[in-house]
Amino acid sequence: MINSRSTVAALVFLPLLFFTAFFLVPLTVVATASFTNGDGVPTLANYARILLDTYHWSVIATTFRLGIVTTLICILIGYPLAWYLVRIVKFRSWRRLCVILLILPLFTSNIVRSFGWMVLLGRNGLVNETLQMAGLTERPLRLLGTETGILIGLVYILLPFVVLTIGNALAKIDHSLEQASADLGASPAATFWRVTFPLTAPGIAAGAIIVFALAVSAYVTPALLSGGRVTVLAVLVFQQYSSVFDFHYGGALAVTLLVFTMAIIGISSLVSRLGAR
Amino acid sequence: MILRNLICIVALFGMTFLVLPLAVLVGASLTTSEFLAFPPQGLTLKWYAVIFSNPTYVASFLTSTWLAASATLIAILLAVPAALAVSRYDFPGKGAFSAFLLSPLVLPHLVLGAALLQFGGSIGLTRNFWALLVGHVVIVTPFVLRTVLPLLSREQQAMEEASRDLGADGVTTFFLVTLPQIRSGLVAGAIFAFITSFINVELSIFNTTAELNTIPVQLFNYVQYSVDPSIAAVSSATIVAAAVAIILIDLTVGLDFLTTNDD
Structure with a gap:
């Protein structure tokens, strides 16, 4: 094509301009601010304040502990649920209803979903009442304002992603592979671990990466379910930008969150790629 | 069993x-x-x-709807040309270009919200509708791009070439041949974009005020106190x-x- 260069330029010009102005430049501003002090002098003091301090490390540890445990629980519940929806459900209309109910939370704000758990997990909420009626506990458990409460909220919000990615992988498996394995004398367990599971591994990895990235950067759920008692990195970032207005220290916190998240996503996609070989 | x-x-x-x-x-x-x-x-x-x-709830609901609709429309206007460029042409930095436009999918929205607040402060773009809008466009554009890209396949390119050979100009070809084929992806992407914008808290929370509020941010503020x-x-x-x-x-x-x- 003769005019392909000008066509490309015309097509990419506006998207590139918009994303540079409102995405790249703002992020650069944050990164720059994180490496300077109030007078614009370059410094590493903002990072030193975070990385040389045990309080910040405990916040980082809480954030990543919540991220990792959320991811594991989502896979442990999500895999059987996806299996049930793809392999066990016989009736189309029931599966359809289940898929609608699975997607419904994704179409609802984090606020609404976390608010539902605030109602359920309170001292006199349904969860405590049920536990007491069943005789599992004498006094109401404190769930709101604990890591357990945040964990329940995060698993709830992120479970649909895992079910969808694993379910998609399961639905795409060619049944003849599993039949061949059975015909060649493999037990159902061996067929699962040697054929089915490896074929769904990319789905698990994709779901795990989404869940982890969203769990460590979540703000709304920890803010509502922690009642101010448990602090995660995103809450610290928000405090600096909304009430303390220290953009230098806040910027360093934001960059820290970004770098840790990207590093873990990078490592896990590398591992899953190596594992796939 | x-x-x-x-x-x-x-x-x-x-x-x-x-x-x-x-x-x-x-x-x-x-x-x-x-x-x-x-x-x-x-x-x-x-x-x-x-x-x-309650006029406050009604106003926030209207703000959210208007914001989500505008962000989705602009996202379509940015993502479709970008998708055409990536799928139809070879140009230096193509991979980086599409990665750049898709990266808001994995970036914490809170970080982007904070960045836009800080950057907007220097150019007077804070706490108004436009400040909310540019952020929402950035986070929803990848959804449209991601659903439209797979539909711009090779076979379809042949159809476009046939249309041009038969004398149609580029614009006519786009509206009569290309658009009908990417319509399903466009609809799906637009729905995801609209919903993502409509339920967002982490990005909006930095630029909302008592007068200009979205439904989720308003709920967030209420839920914490009463x-x-x-x-x-x-x-x-x-x-x-x-x-x-x-x-x-x-x-x-x-x-x-x-x-x-x-x-």
Whole structure:
């Protein structure tokens, strides 16, 4: 094509301009601010304040502990649920209803979903009442304002992603592979671990990466379910930008969150790629 | 067989877990009591009357709708040309270009919100509708790009070339040949974009004010200080709206992506 260069330029010009102005430049501003002090002098003091301090490390540890445990629980519940929806459900209309109910939370704000758990997990909420009626506990458990409460909220919000990615992988498996394995004398367990599971591994990895990235950067759920008692990195970032207005220290916190998240996503996609070989 | 039963139990537990918080809010919104109660005490729709006669809620609802619709429209105008460039032409930095436009998908929205607040402060773009809009466009554009890109295939390129050979100009070809083929991806991407914008808190929270607020941010502010049945009614109204949207998608685009080929 003769005019392909000008066509490309015309097509990419506006998207590139918009994303540079409102995405790249703002992020650069944050990164720059994180490496300077109030007078614009370059410094590493903002990072030193975070990385040389045990309080910040405990916040980082809480954030990543919540991220990792959320991811594991989502896979442990999500895999059987996806299996049930793809392999066990016989009736189309029931599966359809289940898929609608699975997607419904994704179409609802984090606020609404976390608010539902605030109602359920309170001292006199349904969860405590049920536990007491069943005789599992004498006094109401404190769930709101604990890591357990945040964990329940995060698993709830992120479970649909895992079910969808694993379910998609399961639905795409060619049944003849599993039949061949059975015909060649493999037990159902061996067929699962040697054929089915490896074929769904990319789905698990994709779901795990989404869940982890969203769990460590979540703000709304920890803010509502922690009642101010448990602090995660995103809450610290928000405090600096909304009430303390220290953009230098806040910027360093934001960059820290970004770098840790990207590093873990990078490592896990590398591992899953190596594992796939 | 034991294993199969175990899977069914976990699955039903999972489904209950997914439905419970939403069901509780819809239930609690119907209570006649002045405080939040589940199971509801008596049945009434009075809390819906309360919210629909509250000008603050109505204003936030309109802001959210208007914001989501504008962001989706601009996202389409940015993503479709970008998708055409990536799928139809070879140019230096193509991979980096599409990665750049898709990267808001994995970037924490809170970080982007903070960045836009700080950057907007230097050019006077804070705490107004435009400040909200540019951020929302950045986070929703990748959804449209991601659903449109796979539909711009090689076979379709041949159709476009045929259209041009038969004398149609570029614009006519786009509207008569290209657009009808990417329509389904465009619809799906636009729905995801609209919803993502409509339910966003982490990005909007930096640029909203008492006068200019979106529904989720307003709920967030209320929920932290007072909890009464009217908040459950707002929540349950958004749940019902989401359910209607999903059923519409199911009827038009179809949601049977968990169905295997052989049944």
